[in-house]
Amino acid sequence: MTEHVDVLIIGAGLSGIGAAHQVHSAFPDRTYAILEARDAIGGTWDLFRYPGVRSDSDMHTLGYRFRPWTQAKSIADGPSILSYIRQTAADAGIDRHIRYGHKVVEASWSTKDSKWTVRAEHDGEAVELTASFLYSCSGYYHYDAGHTPDFAGIAKFGGTVVHPQHWPEDLDYKGKKVVVIGSGATAVTLVPAMAQDAAHVTMLQRSPTYIATLPGEDVLANGLRRVLGNRTAYAITRWKNVVLHTAMYQLSRRRPRLVKAALRKMTARQLPKDFDIDTHFKPRYQPWDQRLCLVPDGDLFRAIRHGTASVVTDHIKEFTETGIQLESGAKLDADVVVTATGLRLLAFGGMRIVVDGRLVELPETMAYKGMMLSGIPNFVFTIGYTNASWTLKADLVSEYTVRLLRHMDEHGYVQCAPANDDPSVTEQPLLDFQAGYVLRAINEFPKAGSRAPWQLGMSYAHDVVKLRYGNIDDGVMRFSHGRKLKPVNEVVSSAQSA
Structure with missing residues (x-):
């Protein structure tokens, strides 16, 4: 029998541990699991082991909102950050919910069943789980290899x-x-x-x-x-x-x-x-x-x-x-x-996303509030700020996800998806950033839109207002009770015809 969880988180790095903490704190009776492709907690902070590795943001903003950073150093070294992440996971019992060595290769949504079927590879074998809600915290770069130019000789x-x-x-x-x-x-x-x-x-x-x-x-x-x-x-x-x-x-x-x-x-x-x-x-x-x-x-x-x-x-x-x-x-x-020639970008860890039997082409989707995709039900992802600490945005995404799930509980909804049905919204790059590693691969990512709520905001203060306090039912997010499939079907059709 295929295991089912209420919330399935992909990635046990800084974002994934924070997401698990927020979701479990808000819904202690909900089941959740974290699928981690590597064999350790920490993501970036476990992967990078080069001399002097450290944060390029201060730890009072790179740290979680719910867990104070108490060390004297504000610009912290990698091992200290890794210890902070692991201690956060251990103190909340999150580490017991992590499945290591599980690389997600495909996530397939069924509108009829209101659930995701997620396929992963573990020790050379296929593993399958189902989930009511999918939360991607896999970052946006390729863990297997960085970018190295073709140097002559x-x-x-x-x-x-x-x-x-x-x-x-x-x-x-x-x-x-x-x-x-x-x-x-x-x-x-x-x-x-x-x-x-x-x-x-x-x-x-x-x-x-x-x-x-x-x-x-x-x-x-x-x-x-x-x-x-x-x-x-x-x-x-x-x-x-x-x-x-x-x-x-x-x-x-x-x-x-x-x-x-x-x-x-x-x-x-x-x-x-x-x-x-x-x-x-x-x-x-x-x-x-x-x-x-x-x-x-x-x-x-x-x-x-x-x-x-x-x-x-x-x-x-x-x-x-x-x-x-x-x-x-x-x-x-x-x-x-x-x-030290840069990263290679990779959306959602390279996993395929399928909605009702159709493969989703990411560049044909549009990012809603920089954390959900048009036409993709019950799916949230984390991409942090390029002009500030990653965790500032990751914390807000977690808070919004909790608010969204509570709204669905209160109204008996089992499906939600943002609908991009405004023809006046024009496409823009998801990351408006001129770094080489971004420019090399940005066309493989979802698009942003010319105005809210389709823009990836780069202002924490504005996002606090929108994500922590803004309306959940804003006319763009569509909800369904499950059998009344029309709202979500319309959203999916919009994404497929984009």
Whole structure:
């Protein structure tokens, strides 16, 4: 007999554990399970093991709203974040509901039966479960492999080439020459961390990135915690940081020249006087066209000042046996090359979605409030903010899901799905973000719309109002008692004809 649960969550990372906590707290009598493709809790924070791995958001916003972050460091290292996630799961008994090694390959909805049939692979065998509600917390990137460009001559390189997404435990770079290719969050983390032991680390970038220095510890948060206690201090600090980050983002969009000047001044103060800032730290794009990189306590700039790290801005011509030949004619000798060249996006972990026997083409769907899809009943997913902490949005999605399920209980509904039946709503990319990893794959994702509720909001304050307090029955969300199939059927037909 096929096992049935009320809510099936896909993914046991930061989002999945938070979703399980919220759903179980609100509905202790509802059954739920979490399917996790890997063999451990933590998602991103268990997968990435490269030196210095850390958050690029402060933990007062990356942490769960319901569980205060109590450590002194605000910009936390990966192992501390992983411990926080695992402790959250253990304290709530969530870890007992996780099925490890279950990779979901297909989710099929039946309107007639008002349920999902989910097929997963486990130890080479097919496993099947059914669920009344499906909640995807699988993130949006490919866990099996990161993005590595096709570098000419890389096969003849005599050293070691590593992608940060699959860091070997036995990699020895002590006293060796290291080149880190890239200029994003991973690169600016790796360079100062590896520079502590390597002979020298060079960050090789095609073009500069905006980098801002923040204190590793939040002095105000630590002081408030001593006076007000963990929970109150956490809530105050969380909103303080939301306001500051939002103001910084809005200022960047409205007064980019002012923000560029401020970032340049901050960078110049931390580098040697004769450093070529225009070449290495003057991006060609506006602030927040791509995500701003954070370096706690200026560790990257400190490594450059001390001479243990350097930056080269150039293009790769080819790999040689002993290093990298650049387009400028210069050559970088290397024993180890780290390709911090980005992620590969993958929607919903690559699972197929089928509605009433028809395969759903994701680009033909539209995202409702950035968390549900037109024509897909009883299905919620989590995609966090690109301009703020992922968990801020993940928490709100969980809260909205709880409200949605309560609304359905109160009215006896068993099916819900947003309907995109307004012809004046035009399609837009789901993520309006210029990062390379987004641009490479965004056409494989659902679309956003030209106005609410079809936009993926990037303002936490606005989303608090809409998702925590907004109307559930807003005229776009359609509900059904199960036998009265017309509302949901209309929604599905709309998606199939889009």
